[in-house]
Amino acid sequence: PDMYPGNCWAFKGSQGYLVVRLSMKIYPTAFTLEHIPKTLSPTGNITSAPRNFAVYGLDDEYQEEGKLLGEYVYDQEGEPLQMFPVMV
Numbered sequence: 001p002d003m004y005p006g007n008c009w010a011f012k013g014s015q016g017y018l019v020v021r022l023s024m025k026i027y028p029t030a031f032t033l034e035h036i037p038k039t040l041s042p043t044g045n046i047t048s049a050p051r052n053f054a055v056y057g058l059d060d061e062y063q064e065e066g067k068l069l070g071e072y073v074y075d076q077e078g079e080p081l082q083m084f085p086v087m088v
Helices: none
Strands: 030-034 052-057 067-073 081-085
Touching: 030 067, 067 081
Parallel strands: none
Antiparallel strands: 030 081, 052 067
Protein backbone atom coordinates (compact mmCIF):
# COMPACT_ATOMS: atom_id res chain seq x y z
CA PRO A 1 0.00 0.00 0.00
CA ASP A 2 2.94 2.39 0.50
CA MET A 3 6.73 2.49 0.69
CA TYR A 4 7.11 2.33 4.47
CA PRO A 5 9.05 -0.56 6.04
CA GLY A 6 6.95 -3.70 6.20
CA ASN A 7 4.41 -2.65 3.55
CA CYS A 8 6.22 -3.45 0.29
CA TRP A 9 5.41 -6.74 -1.46
CA ALA A 10 4.07 -8.20 1.77
CA PHE A 11 3.11 -11.88 1.68
CA LYS A 12 0.76 -13.51 4.15
CA GLY A 13 2.29 -16.50 5.89
CA SER A 14 5.74 -18.01 5.43
CA GLN A 15 5.55 -18.71 1.68
CA GLY A 16 4.49 -16.83 -1.40
CA TYR A 17 5.12 -16.30 -5.05
CA LEU A 18 5.30 -13.44 -7.46
CA VAL A 19 4.86 -13.38 -11.23
CA VAL A 20 6.36 -10.51 -13.22
CA ARG A 21 5.08 -10.21 -16.78
CA LEU A 22 7.46 -8.59 -19.23
CA SER A 23 6.62 -7.09 -22.60
CA MET A 24 9.08 -9.33 -24.43
CA LYS A 25 11.12 -12.49 -23.91
CA ILE A 26 14.45 -11.95 -22.14
CA TYR A 27 17.39 -14.08 -21.08
CA PRO A 28 18.32 -12.79 -17.61
CA THR A 29 21.87 -13.06 -16.29
CA ALA A 30 21.16 -12.08 -12.68
CA PHE A 31 18.42 -11.06 -10.24
CA THR A 32 18.52 -8.56 -7.40
CA LEU A 33 16.53 -8.64 -4.20
CA GLU A 34 16.38 -5.76 -1.73
CA HIS A 35 15.06 -5.68 1.82
CA ILE A 36 15.32 -2.92 4.41
CA PRO A 37 18.37 -3.16 6.69
CA LYS A 38 17.95 -3.97 10.38
CA THR A 39 18.82 -0.37 11.24
CA LEU A 40 15.70 0.93 9.44
CA SER A 41 13.36 -1.80 10.68
CA PRO A 42 10.77 -0.58 13.21
CA THR A 43 11.37 -3.75 15.27
CA GLY A 44 15.16 -3.80 14.90
CA ASN A 45 15.11 -7.12 13.04
CA ILE A 46 14.33 -8.34 9.56
CA THR A 47 12.89 -11.78 10.26
CA SER A 48 10.33 -11.13 7.52
CA ALA A 49 13.09 -10.93 4.89
CA PRO A 50 13.11 -13.76 2.37
CA ARG A 51 15.54 -16.55 3.10
CA ASN A 52 15.49 -19.38 0.61
CA PHE A 53 13.95 -18.56 -2.75
CA ALA A 54 13.88 -19.90 -6.27
CA VAL A 55 13.45 -18.11 -9.60
CA TYR A 56 11.69 -19.75 -12.54
CA GLY A 57 11.31 -18.61 -16.12
CA LEU A 58 7.83 -18.96 -17.62
CA ASP A 59 6.56 -18.56 -21.15
CA ASP A 60 3.33 -17.12 -19.72
CA GLU A 61 1.73 -16.57 -16.32
CA TYR A 62 -0.55 -19.60 -16.69
CA GLN A 63 2.27 -22.08 -17.27
CA GLU A 64 2.16 -24.79 -14.57
CA GLU A 65 5.91 -25.47 -14.42
CA GLY A 66 8.67 -23.13 -15.42
CA LYS A 67 12.38 -23.54 -16.02
CA LEU A 68 14.38 -23.28 -12.81
CA LEU A 69 16.90 -20.45 -13.19
CA GLY A 70 18.38 -20.81 -9.71
CA GLU A 71 17.85 -21.35 -6.01
CA TYR A 72 19.23 -18.73 -3.67
CA VAL A 73 19.59 -17.64 -0.05
CA TYR A 74 19.15 -14.00 0.98
CA ASP A 75 21.80 -13.14 3.61
CA GLN A 76 20.01 -11.17 6.34
CA GLU A 77 23.41 -10.10 7.70
CA GLY A 78 24.57 -8.88 4.28
CA GLU A 79 23.87 -5.77 2.27
CA PRO A 80 20.20 -4.78 1.81
CA LEU A 81 20.51 -5.07 -1.99
CA GLN A 82 21.91 -8.44 -3.07
CA MET A 83 22.57 -9.79 -6.56
CA PHE A 84 22.14 -13.43 -7.55
CA PRO A 85 23.48 -14.76 -10.87
CA VAL A 86 21.37 -17.08 -13.01
CA MET A 87 22.63 -20.57 -12.17
CA VAL A 88 21.06 -22.57 -15.00
